[in-house]
Amino acid sequence: MATPVMDKAEAGAPANNSPYITITLRIRRFNPEVSDEAYWEDFTVEVDPKERVLDVLHKIKWELDGTLTFRRSCAHGICGSDAMRINGRNRLACKTLIKDVNPEKPITVEAIKGLTLQKDLVVDMEPFFQAYRDVMPFLVTKGNEPTRERLQSPEDRERFDDTTKCILCAACTSSCPVFWNDGQYFGPAAIVNAHRFIFDSRDEAGEQRLEILNDREGVWRCRTTFNCTEACPRGIEITKAIQEVKRALITRRY
Amino acid sequence: MKIHKYDTVIVGAGGAGMRAAIEATKRSRTAVLTKLYPTRSHTGAAQGGMAAALANVEEDNWEWHTFDTIKGGDYLVDQDAAEILAKEAIDAVLDLEKMGLPFNRTPDGLIDQRRFGGHSRNHGEAPVRRSCYAADRTGHMILQTLYQNCVKEGVEFFNEFYVLDLLLNEVDGVKRTAGVVAYELATGDIHVFQAKSVVFASGGNGKFFKVTSNAHTLTGDGQAAAFRRGLPLEDMEFFQFHPTGIWRMGILLTEGARGEGGILRNKDGERFMEKYAPVMKDLASRDVVSRAIYTEIREGRGCGPEGDHVYLDLTHLPPEQLDAKLPDITEFARTYLGIEPYTDPIPIQPTAHYAMGGIPTNVNAEVLADNTTVVPGLYAAGEVACVSVHGANRLGTNSLLDINVFGRRAGIAAAEYAATNDYVELPEDPAGFVERQVESLRSSEGTERVTEIRKALQETMDKNVMVFRTEQTLKEAVEEIGALRKRYKNVSVQDKGKRFNTDLLEAIELGNLLELAEVTAVSALARKESRGGHYREDYPNRDDVNFMRHTMAYREVADDGTESIRLDYKPVVQTRYQPMERKY
Ligand SMILES: Cc1cc2nc3c(=O)[nH]c(=O)nc-3n(C[C@H](O)[C@H](O)[C@H](O)COP(=O)(O)OP(=O)(O)OC[C@H]3O[C@@H](n4cnc5c(N)ncnc54)[C@H](O)[C@@H]3O)c2cc1C
C-alpha cells in the first residue's frame, strides 16, 4: 500500500490568505408587515469565493440587515431547509459556493416559486408536505410481523436506493413549470417518495399508491422537462423515477 | 396568548422526539412542538450507523456491547443504563427495519454491519462489526423512517414552534409538570401548552463552539429552559470532539470512513495512531484519537503551511467501495474543498460534536430534580438528556441507538403517566416569562449585537474549553463568558416585526448558549482530573477516588437577584464492571 504524497491536497485546500473579492448579492425582499410589494435589494460584501451562498446570507443578516429572513439549519446539504433560486436556478444555499455562480456579476437570490411567499426567502411549505403525505409515504405490510428483520437482497435494496436520498427540500417541485401553473399537481418530490415505496420489495401497497398517482393531478401531468432532475441537490434521477412510475401504471409490474 | 391542552407534549422532532411521538400518540392525545420541520432535524446529519449486537456478520453479544459502552465512557457510565441500551439495541434496530428503514444488506439479505470506534469483540480483543448502517446516511434514513411512521400514525405536529419555557407548579409540596410555553415563528404569537406530561427531546448544544459538526439550530434550548426553572444539568463538562471534521469548517466525516479502512496520517505520511493505540489504531475511541491529532499538530507534525491539521487518507480504498459505502462524505470533500478523495487525502481537524451531559434522567427517562427525586410528569430523551449511557465519552453509533431506545421509553412512560394523572393547574401568568423576554428584546435600544457576542463566545470556547484544558484556560473562559453575559443584557435586534422574526430567535438562542457555556466551563474547572472527553493537562490522570461521580450543576439566585452556579455530585451506578485503565 503506497503512502500518498501528503502535500498534494494543498492545491485544493482553502488558501490561507484567501483573496477576498467584492460581490453583489441581489436579493428579492418581501415583508408583508411593511408592504405588499416585493422588491430587489443589492448588498455589496467582501467574501472568500470558496464560501457558500449561505455564508454570505449570514454575513448580510448578521452584519448589515438583521431583518433578512431565510431558513437554514445543517449548513451542509442534509436538512433541506434552504432551497432558493440562485441566478434563476433552484439550489441549496449551503451547497452552492460563490465561485461557482459567476461572482463577477450580481448574484440574484429569491424564494422558490409556486409556494406562497411569506417573507423574503421563506415560503409556505405546507402544501408541499401535504402532497408528500398524500402518497402514503410509509411502508405497508400485511400478515404477521417476523421476529427478526425482513430479508431483502442487496439487489432489491439497490432497486429504490436513488429515491431514498430525498431530503424534501422542494427544489424539484418548485422548479416544475406544471407545478407553477397548477398547485394541485402532486409534484416531483411526492412522486419520488411514492417511488421509494412502490419499488421496495418489502412493501405491499404499491397498487394503492399507483392509484393515487393515476389521479388527474398525478404522474400523467409530468411533461418531462427535466427541470426537477437538474434542480435536485442530492443528484436523484427524478425524471427517470417518474418514468418508472408511469411505466408501472401501464404494466402494473414493479 | 393562546392556550392548548394535550395529554402529552413532546418538545422536538428529531430521532428521539419522533420515536417518542410514535409511542405516545398510540396511547394519549399528543402534540409535538418543534422549532424545525421534523425532517430538518440534525439526526438527519448522522452518517455512520447505529450499534446493536445483532451478530449478523460475526459473533457478538449485548454483554460485549455493554462493556465497550462503559469502557468507552471511561467508567462514568451508569452501568444499569448501559445494559438496557445494549440489550434493547437489538429490538430497536429490528423495529426500525420493520418500520421500513432501508439498511444496507448482506448477501443473505440480513442487515449488514460494519466496524466503528471502540466497539470490540470479547472485551477489547479486536474490532467487531456492530454498526448497522445505510451507506453514510444512517441518520437521514432514521429521520425519514420515523417521520414516515409519524405520518402513518397521524402524529400531530406544531412546526416552527419554539419552546422557550417549561411550566412547573408546586402541588402538595412537590414541583410538578404543568406544560410549556412556545413562540410561533410564522406569527410571533405566544402559546401556552398545558400538558399532563412533557418530553424534552430538543437535541444538543454544540453551537457554543466555532468549529462544530452541529447545526446552527443546536442551541440547547431545552437544557436552558430546565436549568432556569431550577432543575440540575448533569456532566456538562463532557463534550465530545470528533476527530475528523473538515478542516476549518467542522463538517463531519464519519468514523465509518476509518471503519471502512481509512487511515489518519501526519505531514510525514506516518500512520500516527499506531503509536497511541496499538490495538485499535485509527478506531480507538474518539477522545483518544482527537488528543492524538492535536499532539501531532503541537509537536510540529501537522499538515499545511500552518501545520494545523492532519489527513484522512482514503486513497488506498477502491473507488467502488467509496461510492457504495461513503458517497455523501466523499461528495462533501468535493463540494467544499474541491478535493477528489479517490486520489487525494482530506484535511481534517477535530470538531465539537456531541454533548454527553444534559438534563439528568433515570432509566425510565424521568427527569430528576436532584440526585434521586423525580419531577412528576417530566421526561427527557436524546442528546438533551443525560441518562447516563455515554459517561465521559460516547461511542460512535451509540447515540442513534440512545435516541431510539430512550425515545421509545420516554414516549411510553409519558403517555402512561398522562393516562393515570390529572392536569396540574397552570402557574400564575404562565406566559409571563416568555412575553417579557420577547418584548424586552424587541424594544431594546441596546448597543450590543448578537453576532459579536456569539463570535466572542465561540472563540473563547474553542480556545479554552476544547480538547486540552487547564485551570488557567478554564478560568479565562469562565471570566469571559461572565463578561459576555453582562454584555448580552444590553443586546438589541434589528427586526422588530412579528412574522418570521429569526433575528429575535437568534438572540434568544444566544442567551441559552451563554448560560450553558458557563455551566460547561464551571463544571470543567471543578473537575480536577482527566476522563474521557474532559482532558486537563494539569491533571492528566483519571482520579477515581475523588471524581468517580457525576457533576450536578444548579442555578442559584440570591435575594438581590445575582445568579450563580452551585455544583453538587451524584454517585455512578456500578453493577458488574470494575473501573480499569482504558487502553485501546
Ligand atoms: C454530523 C453528525 C453525525 C453523527 N453521526 C452519528 C452516527 O453515525 N451514529 C450515532 O449514533 N450518532 C451520530 N451522531 C449523533 C446523533 O446523530 C445525535 O446525537 C442525535 O441524532 C440527536 O438526536 P435528538 O433527537 O436528540 O436531537 P435532534 O435530531 O437534534 O433534534 C432536535 C429536535 O428538537 C427541536 N428543538 C430544538 N430546540 C427546540 C425548541 N426550543 N422548541 C421546539 N423544538 C426544539 C428541533 O426542531 C429538532 O426537531 C452524529 C451527530 C452529528 C452532528
Ligand code: FES
Ligand atoms: S442548511 Fe441544511 S440543507 Fe442547507
